[in-house]
Amino acid sequence: MPNAPFTPSPVLAFDCAGSSCSAAILVGDQVLAQRFEARRRGQAERLLPLLQECLAEAGLSWTDLGRLAVTRGPGSFTGVRVGLATARALALASGLPLFAVDGFRLYAAMTTHSLPEATRRNSALVVAIDARRADLFLQCFDAQGQPLAEPQSLLPEQAAARLPAGPLLLAGDGVEQLLPALTGRDYQVVEGSAAADSVALARLAANLPLPPAGSLPPTPLYLRPPDVSLPGKPRA
Amino acid sequence: MLILGIETSCDETAAAVVSDADVGARLRANLVFTQLEEHRLYGGVVPEIAARSHLERIDALVAEALREAGVDFADLDAIAATTGPGLIGGVMVGMMTAKAIAAVHGKPFVAVNHLEGHALTARLTHDLPFPYLLLLVSGGHCQLLAVEGVGRYRRYGGTIDDAVGEAFDKTAKLLELGYPGGPAVERRARSGDPRRIALPRPMVGRPGCDFSFSGLKTAVRHALGKLESVTPQDRADLAAAFQAAVADVLADRSARALARFQAETGQSGPLVVAGGVAANATLRARLSDVAQAQGTELIAPPMALCTDNGAMIAWAGLERFRLGAVDGLDFPARPRWPLDSLSAPTASTPAATASELAS
Numbered sequence: 149m150p151n152a153p154f155t156p157s158p159v160l161a162f163d164c165a166g167s168s169c170s171a172a173i174l175v176g177d178q179v180l181a182q183r184f185e186a187r188r189r190g191q192a193e194r195l196l197p198l199l200q201e202c203l204a205e206a207g208l209s210w211t212d213l214g215r216l217a218v219t220r221g222p223g224s225f226t227g228v229r230v231g232l233a234t235a236r237a238l239a240l241a242s243g244l245p246l247f248a249v250d251g252f253r254l255y256a257a258m259t260t261h262s263l264p265e266a267t268r269r270n271s272a273l274v275v276a277i278d279a280r281r282a283d284l285f286l287q288c289f290d291a292q293g294q295p296l297a298e299p300q301s302l303l304p305e306q307a308a309a310r311l312p313a314g315p316l317l318l319a320g321d322g323v324e325q326l327l328p329a330l331t332g333r334d335y336q337v338v339e340g341s342a343a344a345d346s347v348a349l350a351r352l353a354a355n356l357p358l359p360p361a362g363s364l365p366p367t368p369l370y371l372r373p374p375d376v377s378l379p380g381k382p383r384a
Numbered sequence: 385m386l387i388l389g390i391e392t393s394c395d396e397t398a399a400a401v402v403s404d405a406d407v408g409a410r411l412r413a414n415l416v417f418t419q420l421e422e423h424r425l426y427g428g429v430v431p432e433i434a435a436r437s438h439l440e441r442i443d444a445l446v447a448e449a450l451r452e453a454g455v456d457f458a459d460l461d462a463i464a465a466t467t468g469p470g471l472i473g474g475v476m477v478g479m480m481t482a483k484a485i486a487a488v489h490g491k492p493f494v495a496v497n498h499l500e501g502h503a504l505t506a507r508l509t510h511d512l513p514f515p516y517l518l519l520l521v522s523g524g525h526c527q528l529l530a531v532e533g534v535g536r537y538r539r540y541g542g543t544i545d546d547a548v549g550e551a552f553d554k555t556a557k558l559l560e561l562g563y564p565g566g567p568a569v570e571r572r573a574r575s576g577d578p579r580r581i582a583l584p585r586p587m588v589g590r591p592g593c594d595f596s597f598s599g600l601k602t603a604v605r606h607a608l609g610k611l612e613s614v615t616p617q618d619r620a621d622l623a624a625a626f627q628a629a630v631a632d633v634l635a636d637r638s639a640r641a642l643a644r645f646q647a648e649t650g651q652s653g654p655l656v657v658a659g660g661v662a663a664n665a666t667l668r669a670r671l672s673d674v675a676q677a678q679g680t681e682l683i684a685p686p687m688a689l690c691t692d693n694g695a696m697i698a699w700a701g702l703e704r705f706r707l708g709a710v711d712g713l714d715f716p717a718r719p720r721w722p723l724d725s726l727s728a729p730t731a732s733t734p735a736a737t738a739s740e741l742a743s
Contacts, residue, residue, distance in 0.1 A: 196713035236481075237483075365443060367440070374433050378426065
């Protein structure tokens with residue numbers, strides 16, 4: 149089983165769901181290539197060239213890879229789709245297993261990786277993701293990294309009212325939007341957590357169990373229905 | 385030569401495999417998933433719903449098209465996808481799918497203008513030589529163009545307000561005939577009297593080849609407003625009157641365009657009609673009369689190739705690719721992309737070989 153978990157085979161991971169476009173190739177703990185571009189637009193133009201640059205830097209071709217990983221949102225609807233459409237087609241064309249991770253889980257993993265256990269022990273983690281409008285996407289985790297509730301789309305004040313008691317760790321590209329609502333709270337913003345990290349994504353994906361054969365391809369996490377209203381009776 | 389074509393610019397998710405074999409053996413697979421039911425409730429295409437739906441299906445549809453064609457990715461010569469014009473969220477889904485396949489297999493990626501797909505369909509189905517006159521009529525487009533070559537279009541005229549398919553949809557909404565409006569109006573018009581209620585013929589008799597349909601839709605609304613209570617027969621008569629008015633407008637504009645085409649090319653035609661509105665039998669019959677009156681013929685691709693499909697994108701990609709066109713994987717999606725802004729592929733942009741692309 150060449151793709152079994154813990155067998156080091158290169159993982160290509162990428163993200164373009166939020167305000168950046170990034171990619172990384174990892175083998176075990178070794179980062180073979182890494183790219184990060186802060187950009188809120190233009191992912192459809194940059195993504196494939198970025199992946200090819202990573203492969204070239206790692207000296208690998210598509211057939212050398214063992215796994216693909218992508219973020220499945222939430223974030224910008226278009227960014228989420230550009231990432232997933234690309235990932236699903238790469239998986240179809242290469243036969244590689246594809247792992248799609250939601251942004252909350254990714255930021256939680258980034259936090260676990262970057263902060264010592266002692267710092268995390270007494271704090272709940274709040275992951276806030278930029279929704280590109282007044283509200284933001286939010287999910288809270290306990291000190292053990294277990295989700296406390298389902299992710300939601302909330303206004304900052306609504307979000308603040310639902311946060312767990314006690315000290316908080318904050319991560320995600322929506323944190324800045326949440327801060328003004330957190331006056332009086334004891335919080336710490338996790339360093340380096342203001343953008344999705346493809347290296348962390350690759351590390352996560354490397355350790356996930358393979359999906360059963362015949363599984364359906366991963367789907368996006370939009371967290372919000374399309375903006376649309378039913379038409380009224382036609383004017384006549 | 386085998387080309388995979390992907391189309392996701394509106395409300396049809398489509399994938400096809402097309403070859404450059406003789407007419408009749410070109411369509412190796414042509415699969416279309418229509419999102420009609422997903423949009424029906426809203427009386428029109430909702431862009432975000434369309435984009436989400438394309439993402440759900442396009443990869444499986446591509447796999448199915450290859451299976452049906454009996455080919456593998458490795459057998460393809462190039463991957464083509466619509467990169468505009470259209471609803472940008474959906475366009476990106478198909479475009480990224482094509483780019484990803486091209487990247488993995490080191491195949492050339494060909495960016496196709498959706499309108500060029502419609503414009504070249506008559507060559508896929510009829511091996512039609514250049515030049516010809518094209519009437520492109522769909523939900524989003526209404527224009528007359530001289531097609532002089534791949535990438536070479538001279539615009540004679542277009543709509544100054546609504547597209548003709550849009551006018552059908554809006555009229556169907558006013559008459560409460562359901563969605564999509566084109567087939568609904570055509571069906572109801574069969575039992576109607578086109579002469580009972582007089583509607584205007586916008587632009588008819590005017591110089592040039594432009595269209596206007598918004599006034600016609602307003603006239604339908606006014607006519608409805610004048611009726612005490614609207615009976616099924618009223619709706620049928622109005623549908624028939626509307627359709628007859630559209631037919632007169634299209635006939636007048638096409639006749640003018642044919643005259644200009646003759647003056648500029650020395651050829652009397654042919655007149656090619658493409659786009660979803662070409663499915664309307666009354667309009668086709670009328671356009672056929674116009675063509676015959678001017679000593680030429682009307683060429684209309686089969687219905688399945690008039691509405692949006694992957695085969696036309698694969699074919700336009702094939703025509704561009706065999707002239708040397710290859711596009712970078714950094715090609716942008718374009719919500720607006722007029723046909724007459726295209727240029728012909730030239731030998732100065734030779735097709736990169738698969739090995740060059742794979743590196």
